[in-house]
Amino acid sequence: MSEEKQRRPGLRWAALSVLSVVFSAALFGLVALWVLLRPDGPLPDHWNPTKRLTVAAPVTFVTRVQMMRALGDIAECRAVLDQAGVAFAPMSDLEVDENCGIAGRGQLSGLANSRLNRVETRCATALRLAMWEEHVVQPAAREVLGSEVAAITQIGSYNCRKMRTSRGSDGRWSSHAKANAIDITGVRLTDGRRLTLLEDWDSDGPEAAFLRRIWRGSCDWFRLVLGPDYNQLHADHFHLENTGWGFCR
Ligand SMILES: [Zn+2]
Secondary structure, eight states, X not given: OOHHHHHHHHHHHHHHHHHHHHHHHHHHHHHHHHHHHSTTSXXXXXXXXXXXXXXTSOXXXXXXXXXXXXXXXXXXXXXXXXXXXXXXXXXXXXXXXXXXXXXXXXXXXXXXXXXXXXXXXXXXXXXXXXXXXXXXXXXXXXXXXXXXXXXXXXXXXXXXXXXXXXXXXXXXXXXGGXXXXXXXXXXXXXXXXXXXXXXXXXXXXXXXXXXXXXXXXXXXTSSEEEOTTTOGGGTTOEEEESSSSSOBO
């Protein structure tokens, strides 16, 4: 018998062993996944990608999966806001034309822990704002200013208009034309202090540190953010946008 032929049974045995290990591992993985993801499984909701997003839950790598699902489904988005205690009264969609309108429209007048002067916007914009308020704005106020935010001030979300740039209108439609953005001008704290971007952004105190921190943190929850450092048009507000390519300035 040649050496070649003697080696073959050994090779076949090794291949079978590898196959059985891979198969067992896959089976074990599937069973583990099934146990973990069952509705009454031991995995906390904020670690379970099949569960609904909870605004106040700790942020994990699963949070983004849950949030993307809510952003893409208006009923799910409304349910998340409702559960969080966000004041978002559903309205029928605003249909204007292909450039303007509000899908998943609602009247937003409060986030989970603070008031907001009333604004009509789309659910997705309200949801991103709620996540920012919960996970960025309130923690920053507590840590930097030793207070809480009682109210956030906005100057508009829906506006059927073209984009404004420092060189004038450039012909493209603004994200405001579909309420995919909201403009925030400042906050009022529970201790009575009022902060505005116009007056406090360039100040020396903790107010500026707070505003810069919530600006930077907004980039984690919105897809495009423009603030006072971007250009003069944004000297008095953060433009927080639900669409875009991750630009943050
Ligand atoms: Zn804007």
